[in-house]
Amino acid sequence: MDTNTYDVVVIGAGPVGENIADRVVQGGLTVAVVERELVGGECSYWACMPTKALLRSGAALRAARQVPGAREAVTGELDVAAVLRRRDSFAAHWQDDGQAAWLEQVGVPLYRGHGRIVSTRAVEVTTGEDGATVTLTARHAVVVATGSRVLVPDVEGLREAAPWTSREAAASSTVPGRLAVIGGGVVAAEMATAYAGLGASVTVLARDGVLPSAEPFAGERVVASLREAGVSVLLGAEAATVKRAGDGTVSLTLTSGAQIDADEVLVAVGRVPNTRDIGLEAVGLTPGDWLTVDGTLRVVGAEGAPVGDGWLYAAGDVNRRVLLTHQGKYQARAVGDTIVARAKGEAVDDGRWGRHAATADERAVPQVVFTDPEIASVGLTAAAAEAAGLRIRVVDHDLAAVAGSTLQAEDYRGQARMVVDEDRKVIVGFTLAGPDVAELLHAATIAVVGEVPLDRLWHAVPAFPTVSEVWLRLLEGYGR
Numbered sequence: 001m002d003t004n005t006y007d008v009v010v011i012g013a014g015p016v017g018e019n020i021a022d023r024v025v026q027g028g029l030t031v032a033v034v035e036r037e038l039v040g041g042e043c044s045y046w047a048c049m050p051t052k053a054l055l056r057s058g059a060a061l062r063a064a065r066q067v068p069g070a071r072e073a074v075t076g077e078l079d080v081a082a083v084l085r086r087r088d089s090f091a092a093h094w095q096d097d098g099q100a101a102w103l104e105q106v107g108v109p110l111y112r113g114h115g116r117i118v119s120t121r122a123v124e125v126t127t128g129e130d131g132a133t134v135t136l137t138a139r140h141a142v143v144v145a146t147g148s149r150v151l152v153p154d155v156e157g158l159r160e161a162a163p164w165t166s167r168e169a170a171a172s173s174t175v176p177g178r179l180a181v182i183g184g185g186v187v188a189a190e191m192a193t194a195y196a197g198l199g200a201s202v203t204v205l206a207r208d209g210v211l212p213s214a215e216p217f218a219g220e221r222v223v224a225s226l227r228e229a230g231v232s233v234l235l236g237a238e239a240a241t242v243k244r245a246g247d248g249t250v251s252l253t254l255t256s257g258a259q260i261d262a263d264e265v266l267v268a269v270g271r272v273p274n275t276r277d278i279g280l281e282a283v284g285l286t287p288g289d290w291l292t293v294d295g296t297l298r299v300v301g302a303e304g305a306p307v308g309d310g311w312l313y314a315a316g317d318v319n320r321r322v323l324l325t326h327q328g329k330y331q332a333r334a335v336g337d338t339i340v341a342r343a344k345g346e347a348v349d350d351g352r353w354g355r356h357a358a359t360a361d362e363r364a365v366p367q368v369v370f371t372d373p374e375i376a377s378v379g380l381t382a383a384a385a386e387a388a389g390l391r392i393r394v395v396d397h398d399l400a401a402v403a404g405s406t407l408q409a410e411d412y413r414g415q416a417r418m419v420v421d422e423d424r425k426v427i428v429g430f431t432l433a434g435p436d437v438a439e440l441l442h443a444a445t446i447a448v449v450g451e452v453p454l455d456r457l458w459h460a461v462p463a464f465p466t467v468s469e470v471w472l473r474l475l476e477g478y479g480r
């Protein structure tokens with residue numbers, strides 16, 4: 001038997017590629033994984049984990065300062081070196097031995113190198129700097145899980161100024177004195193929060209506002225608290241030119257003519273797919289494009305038909321459905337099980353909420369933005385629900401007006417919003433803004449995914465005195 005032939009070949013060992021391999025092995029097929037950097041991908045080393053570690057100490061300090069008794073015990077500021085050390089450990093010191101060992105343990109061969117599709121079901125891996133290659137052949141499927149990287153916009157001088165991307169922001173061993181941030185999305189909001197907490201003087205150029213795709217109150221509360229923390233948030237501001245001087249200072253000239261000087265500039269205006277050099281031309285697709293997929297995550301061409309006989313799949317960031325680790329891993333479970341089912345000639349259950357469909361990607365995506373306050377949301381915002389043609393009713397409640405919140409912290413500030421589909425009497429969207437609301441989100445996710453009728457939710461009684469009592473207040477606000 002050709003030892004380079006497997007049932008499935010996965011290109012990319014980020015969180016998504018790892019989980020695809022796991023499902024395929026669980027299903028009794030063989031699989032090989034190709035990775036050119038670190039097993040674990042962006043999330044483990046330069047995204048979710050290190051950034052949340054950078055944010056967590058500041059959040060813990062704020063929480064302690066909001067509770068009399070604990071407040072008095074806090075006698076200093078953040079220990080920056082200790083925060084960075086903890087971050088380093090959460091990034092596994094940028095070593096992937098642990099995750100590579102896991103692949104070995106579950107019986108998945110790892111090919112280290114750059115993977116490129118060369119023909120139907122064949123992936124060539126360039127394994128070393130000498131250009132040595134090995135070709136892997138898949139009996140059933142190839143899955144592209146190559147993720148995404150930062151988008152650097154065409155701002156004059158920006159590339160030459162060697163800006164920070166999310167990678168440098170996540171992994172820096174120093175805190176710049178002055179940090180300018182271009183962008184107002186999730187990365188910009190979280191990194192402005194983290195670096196302000198670590199002592200940097202931060203300016204945010206939020207051309208399109210802060211967290212513009214969330215409920216408006218979310219962005220407003222984050223802007224207010226960033227400003228309270230000393231961050232200069234310039235709404236509507238856009239960089240026109242960027243220049244780094246010999247002493248390292250970066251000068252940004254805005255379209256308004258104003259100038260901002262900083263020690264580093266972080267660019268955080270979105271992502272592009274890692275598809276430039278993966279052999280898409282070999283299957284009639286355009287290198288550099290996001291991959292479009294059908295309901296079972298098979299890559300489709302311009303006409304909407306699967307590539308070839310449907311042997312090519314794409315999951316995670318690279319298909320642009322949802323750029324979040326947990327949704328990518330959810331897709332991984334679906335795609336892994338689908339490939340196994342098709343290989344065994346079993347029926348594929350790709351109907352709405354079917355075992356092989358990633359239905360939640362459409363209308364039930366949970367996300368937590370770890371700013372101050374935390375923004376936890378699932379499903380549609382009111383604006384998105386209206387744009388989707390739903391007849392909705394919005395119910396808001398002040399999170400501070402719940403017994404559990406008053407106990408949680410002095411001067412607790414927050415807001416909750418429930419978006420109800422009036423025709424079906426179910427929740428289609430839920431957003432919480434407040435300290436420590438992240439862990440409240442899953443209840444809302446279950447209500448949205450389960451399409452639990454409002455009159456049944458009255459029987460889901462929140463414990464007293466918890467912040468979850470906001471559920472009762474929202475139902476009372478809606479009326480019985």
Ligand SMILES: Cc1cc2nc3c(=O)[nH]c(=O)nc-3n(C[C@H](O)[C@H](O)[C@H](O)COP(=O)(O)OP(=O)(O)OC[C@H]3O[C@@H](n4cnc5c(N)ncnc54)[C@H](O)[C@@H]3O)c2cc1C
Nearest residue numbers: 012014016036041042047048115146147316317323324325
């Ligand atoms: C700063 C930041 C913070 C984030 N925080 C969160 C968060 O808190 N929660 C959350 O859910 N999401 C978060 N995300 C998003 C999350 O990181 C991504 O959604 C997730 O990493 C996508 O996983 P993936 O496996 O699709 O891609 P990736 O993690 O990008 O992994 C792809 C892998 O493929 C490899 N690869 C690429 N091309 C090739 C090739 N040709 N050959 C071989 N290997 C290749 C890469 O080296 C990489 O290891 C964050 C993103 C950023 C930028």
Ligand SMILES: NC(=O)c1ccc[n+]([C@@H]2O[C@H](COP(=O)([O-])OP(=O)(O)OC[C@H]3O[C@@H](n4cnc5c(N)ncnc54)[C@H](O)[C@@H]3O)[C@@H](O)[C@H]2O)c1
Nearest residue numbers: 153183184185186187188207208268269270323368369370
């Ligand atoms: N906690 C989390 O879940 C988390 C944290 C970080 C990142 N992520 C994920 O990573 C992805 C990337 O995050 P991101 O913040 O880079 O992207 P984003 O899409 O969240 O935000 C980018 C922002 O930049 C703005 N923008 C676009 N082009 C611009 C330009 N030329 N000049 C100025 N502003 C411009 C957009 O209006 C948008 O608000 C997101 O999809 C997000 O889901 C998730």
